[in-house]
Amino acid sequence: MERKLLFTFLFVLLLPFYACGWNQINISFSHPANTPYFIGQPECNIDGEEFTTIILRIKAERGGPARLFWATNFDPKMNEPKSLSFSIDSSNDFKEYAFNLRRQNPYWTGFIGQVLIFPDETTEGLEIKATAIHDDIITNLKSGWREFFVFEAPQLRSVNFIYGPKVNGVSMNLYLYYLAIISAAFILLSAFIKSQNIAVALKLGAKKTIIICLFLWLALDARILLDQARTVRLDFQTFYGKSLEEKRAAITLGDYYDFLKFADAKIPRGSGFNLLFLPQYYYLEKANYYLYPTHYDKKGDYVLVYNADDQAADYIKAGYKILAVYKKGEYILKK
Amino acid sequence: MIDYFKLFFAILYPTFIGFVFLSVFIPRKDVLSNMEKLALSFLIGSGGLSLVIFLLGACKIKLILVNILIGSAIILAPPLYLSLKNKTLTITASSWIKIKKFTWFELILLALIFIRVSFVLFENLSKPVISVDAFANWSLRAKAFFFDSGLLLNQKGAFFLGGGAVFYPLNIPLVETWIFNVLGYWNDELIKIIFGLFFLALITIFYSAIRRVSARPVALFSTYLLTTLPLLVHHATIEYADFPLSVYFTASALFLLNYFDSKNNKYLYLSAILAGIAAWTKTEGVPLLLINLVVLGIFYIRSKQELLAAAKNIFYYILVALIFKLPWSIFNWAYHIPKSIYQQIEYEKIFINLDRLPVILSYFYNKMFFYGHWNIAWFVFVVVLILSFNRLKEARFFYPFIYILLFLLAFGTMYYITENYVWLLDGTTLNRNTLLIMPLVIFFIAINLQDLLAPPPLSGQPKKKRKK
Structure with missing residues (x-):
C-alpha cells in the first residue's frame, strides 16, 4: 500500500517536471560561412505530430523579415510550402518567438529532419537558439498573437489570393463570426427576457447586432491598415529616389x-x-x-x-x- | 515636371470628352453632383476615346497624337455643338461651395477614406507595371501599339494585336497607349494613374448613389466600408482589367437602379453606355450586360410596364451598349480571332458535370467567407439580409439583391458549363470575379443600414420624419 502511495506521489511530482521541459528538444543554430542562412544543429528527427511548436530565441542587432524552413522525411528539401514568414525584432537580449507550426502549416508533419532560418536582410549580429516542444495554451496564445500580426506583403499571387490575418492557422474571420453570433444570441436573449415578445426582441436586437458586426469589420480593417502601412514603408524603402530604370x-x-x-x-x-x-x-x-x-x-x-x-x-x-x-x-x- | 503637365492633359482630355457626352444626356442642372459628373466623365470619356483609337487603328490610320486628336474631335463635334447650343455644358459652382458643415464623425470618415485613396495613388505611382497579366498582356499590348503606332494587324506576326491574349478587348491597353502618345515616350509608371482614377471614380459614384437614398454620415460610412475590401484595394493598385470592369459594371448597375427609382430614361441610357464600355473592357462584361438586361426585364414585369414600351427600352438599351461592343465583335469576326477555349459553353455537359456542383458551392463559400479578400463583408451581408428580410420586397432593396443573386448564379453556371472550372480549382479567377459584384454587396448593406441603425418606431410610438 505504502509502495503504491509512494509511486503515485512520485508520478504526481513528475508531472510538473514533464510540463517544465523534460519533454523538449533543444536545437542550436550555426551560420555556415558565405551563406545567407542559419541551419539547425545537429540534424534532428523531431516527430512533427508530437512536437508541434518551435520556440525561437533570437538576439538581433537589426530587425527585419525572416523565414523559417524545414525538411521532413516526406520532402527532404527546403522549399516555400514548408516555410513560415515572420519578423525579427531588434533586441539586445534573446527574444522569444513561439510558432505552433502544426497548426499554422499543414506540412509540419512526419519527422522533421532539419530546420533553417533565412533572414531577408542580413545574418550579421544575429544569434539564434530554438526548442521544439509540445504545445500548450500559453504557447498557443503567444503563437496565435504573433501569427495575427504577420505582415502579408503584396506578392504576385495577391492578385488572386489574400489570405488575411490568421490565428493558429485559422482565418481571423472565423473567430469574428463566432464572436458576432454569440453576441447576437446573447443580445436577442436578453431583449426577449425584457420584452417577452419575439418580434420586439428581434427589432431591438437587430440594431445592436448590426453595430457589433460593423465594429468587428472596422477592427479587422485596422489590422489590414497596418499591413497597408507596412506596404507603403516597404515600397518607400525599395523605390524612393530611384529612376524608372532602377x-x-x-x-x-x-x-x-x-x-x-x-x-x-x-x-x-x-x-x-x-x-x-x-x-x-x-x-x-x-x-x-x-x-x-x-x-x-x-x-x-x-x-x-x-x-x-x-x-x-x-x-x-x-x-x-x-x-x-x-x-x-x-x-x-x-x- | 513637364511630364506631369502632359499627364494632366492626358487625363483631362478624355474627361472633357466624357463631360460633353454626359451634358447631352444629363442636361438638367443639379441632377447629379459635380463630383459624380466628373467621375462619370472620366469613365465615359476614357472608354469613348479608346474606342475612337481602336476605330482609327482598325482603319489602319496611324495611332499618333495628331490623328487621335483629329479623330476624337470629329466624334466630339456634334455633341459639343448640341451642348453649347442648349447651354448644358456647365458645372454649377454653387454645389461646390454649398456643403453642409461636417460633424466630427464625418470628418473622421473622410480622413479614413482619404488615407485609402492616398494609399492607392501612392502604390500606383511609386512603381512601374508589376503584375504578371499586365506585363504579359494588357500593358505589353499598350506598349506595342505605341511603338508601332498601330494595332499590328498582321495576323501572321508574333505580335498580332499587340501580342498576349488577342481575344482580350482593348479598352485598357488603348487608354494606356493614349497616355504614352501624350507623354511622347513609354513610361509604365505614370500610366498607372488611371487605376487610381478608376478608384476615385468608383468611390465618388458609389457615395453619390448612397447619398441619394441615405443621410450623409451613412453614405460616408458606407463608402469607407467599400474601401476596406482588401482585394478591391489591391486591384486598384495593379494594372489588371478586373478593377476597371468592376467600376464600369457597378456604375451601370447603380444608374439602372437610379432609373428604376426615378423612371428617367436618361439614367437608363447612361447605364447602357457604362455596361457597353464594361463589355469593351473585358470579356466578362458581356455576361454582366446580360445581368443588367435580366434585371431590367424583371423590373418591367414587376412594374407591369406596357409590353411595347418595355421592349422598346430594352431594345434601345442593347443598341446603346452595342455602340461600344459591336466594333470589337465585328473586328473579331473579320479577323477570325478565336474565342478562348474557356469561353466556349459545353451545353452537352449540363448533366455530366453534376459532380462539379458541390465543389463550386464549397469554393464560393470558402473564398467568400474565410479568406482575407473581403473582410467580413459577406457575413455582414447575410446578417443584413436576415434582419431586413421583410423589407426585401421593396423595390430599392429588391433589385440590388437580385443583382447579387443573378451574379452568383451566372458565374456559378459559368464554372459549371465551361472549362473556366480549372481556374476555379486553382483559385485564379473566382476572387477576381467576386470583385465585380462586391461594390453592389456593400451597396445592399449600405441602403439597409439607415433603417437598421435608426429603425422605424415600434407600434404605439409616434413616428419620426425620416431624413432624406
Missing part, C-alpha cells in the same frame, strides 16, 4: 533586368531572339515586355542565355558564337 530592375528577379538592358544594347532593334532560362520565373514574358519591339522568336538569330549553360551548349555545338558576355552564365549567342 525601379524596373528592383521589381525583376536578380539582375535579369540589367541583363535585358545589356541585350537591348547589343541586339539590333526589332530583331528576334530565343531565350534560354531556368523555368522558375516569368523570364520570357519580362523579356518581351521590356525589349519590345525586339521580341522573342524561337528561330531568331540571337540567343539570350540566362543561367542556362547546359541548354546553351547545344547551340554552341550547332555553330552559334558568343556575341557578348554580361557576366558568367549570362551572355548572348549569335547564329
Whole structure:
C-alpha cells in the first residue's frame, strides 16, 4: 500500500517536471560561412505530430523579415510550402518567438529532419537558439498573437489570393463570426427576457447586432491598415529616389533586368531572339515586355542565355558564337 | 515636371470628352453632383476615346497624337455643338461651395477614406507595371501599339494585336497607349494613374448613389466600408482589367437602379453606355450586360410596364451598349480571332458535370467567407439580409439583391458549363470575379443600414420624419 502511495506521489511530482521541459528538444543554430542562412544543429528527427511548436530565441542587432524552413522525411528539401514568414525584432537580449507550426502549416508533419532560418536582410549580429516542444495554451496564445500580426506583403499571387490575418492557422474571420453570433444570441436573449415578445426582441436586437458586426469589420480593417502601412514603408524603402530604370530592375528577379538592358544594347532593334532560362520565373514574358519591339522568336538569330549553360551548349555545338558576355552564365549567342 | 503637365492633359482630355457626352444626356442642372459628373466623365470619356483609337487603328490610320486628336474631335463635334447650343455644358459652382458643415464623425470618415485613396495613388505611382497579366498582356499590348503606332494587324506576326491574349478587348491597353502618345515616350509608371482614377471614380459614384437614398454620415460610412475590401484595394493598385470592369459594371448597375427609382430614361441610357464600355473592357462584361438586361426585364414585369414600351427600352438599351461592343465583335469576326477555349459553353455537359456542383458551392463559400479578400463583408451581408428580410420586397432593396443573386448564379453556371472550372480549382479567377459584384454587396448593406441603425418606431410610438 505504502509502495503504491509512494509511486503515485512520485508520478504526481513528475508531472510538473514533464510540463517544465523534460519533454523538449533543444536545437542550436550555426551560420555556415558565405551563406545567407542559419541551419539547425545537429540534424534532428523531431516527430512533427508530437512536437508541434518551435520556440525561437533570437538576439538581433537589426530587425527585419525572416523565414523559417524545414525538411521532413516526406520532402527532404527546403522549399516555400514548408516555410513560415515572420519578423525579427531588434533586441539586445534573446527574444522569444513561439510558432505552433502544426497548426499554422499543414506540412509540419512526419519527422522533421532539419530546420533553417533565412533572414531577408542580413545574418550579421544575429544569434539564434530554438526548442521544439509540445504545445500548450500559453504557447498557443503567444503563437496565435504573433501569427495575427504577420505582415502579408503584396506578392504576385495577391492578385488572386489574400489570405488575411490568421490565428493558429485559422482565418481571423472565423473567430469574428463566432464572436458576432454569440453576441447576437446573447443580445436577442436578453431583449426577449425584457420584452417577452419575439418580434420586439428581434427589432431591438437587430440594431445592436448590426453595430457589433460593423465594429468587428472596422477592427479587422485596422489590422489590414497596418499591413497597408507596412506596404507603403516597404515600397518607400525599395523605390524612393530611384529612376524608372532602377525601379524596373528592383521589381525583376536578380539582375535579369540589367541583363535585358545589356541585350537591348547589343541586339539590333526589332530583331528576334530565343531565350534560354531556368523555368522558375516569368523570364520570357519580362523579356518581351521590356525589349519590345525586339521580341522573342524561337528561330531568331540571337540567343539570350540566362543561367542556362547546359541548354546553351547545344547551340554552341550547332555553330552559334558568343556575341557578348554580361557576366558568367549570362551572355548572348549569335547564329 | 513637364511630364506631369502632359499627364494632366492626358487625363483631362478624355474627361472633357466624357463631360460633353454626359451634358447631352444629363442636361438638367443639379441632377447629379459635380463630383459624380466628373467621375462619370472620366469613365465615359476614357472608354469613348479608346474606342475612337481602336476605330482609327482598325482603319489602319496611324495611332499618333495628331490623328487621335483629329479623330476624337470629329466624334466630339456634334455633341459639343448640341451642348453649347442648349447651354448644358456647365458645372454649377454653387454645389461646390454649398456643403453642409461636417460633424466630427464625418470628418473622421473622410480622413479614413482619404488615407485609402492616398494609399492607392501612392502604390500606383511609386512603381512601374508589376503584375504578371499586365506585363504579359494588357500593358505589353499598350506598349506595342505605341511603338508601332498601330494595332499590328498582321495576323501572321508574333505580335498580332499587340501580342498576349488577342481575344482580350482593348479598352485598357488603348487608354494606356493614349497616355504614352501624350507623354511622347513609354513610361509604365505614370500610366498607372488611371487605376487610381478608376478608384476615385468608383468611390465618388458609389457615395453619390448612397447619398441619394441615405443621410450623409451613412453614405460616408458606407463608402469607407467599400474601401476596406482588401482585394478591391489591391486591384486598384495593379494594372489588371478586373478593377476597371468592376467600376464600369457597378456604375451601370447603380444608374439602372437610379432609373428604376426615378423612371428617367436618361439614367437608363447612361447605364447602357457604362455596361457597353464594361463589355469593351473585358470579356466578362458581356455576361454582366446580360445581368443588367435580366434585371431590367424583371423590373418591367414587376412594374407591369406596357409590353411595347418595355421592349422598346430594352431594345434601345442593347443598341446603346452595342455602340461600344459591336466594333470589337465585328473586328473579331473579320479577323477570325478565336474565342478562348474557356469561353466556349459545353451545353452537352449540363448533366455530366453534376459532380462539379458541390465543389463550386464549397469554393464560393470558402473564398467568400474565410479568406482575407473581403473582410467580413459577406457575413455582414447575410446578417443584413436576415434582419431586413421583410423589407426585401421593396423595390430599392429588391433589385440590388437580385443583382447579387443573378451574379452568383451566372458565374456559378459559368464554372459549371465551361472549362473556366480549372481556374476555379486553382483559385485564379473566382476572387477576381467576386470583385465585380462586391461594390453592389456593400451597396445592399449600405441602403439597409439607415433603417437598421435608426429603425422605424415600434407600434404605439409616434413616428419620426425620416431624413432624406
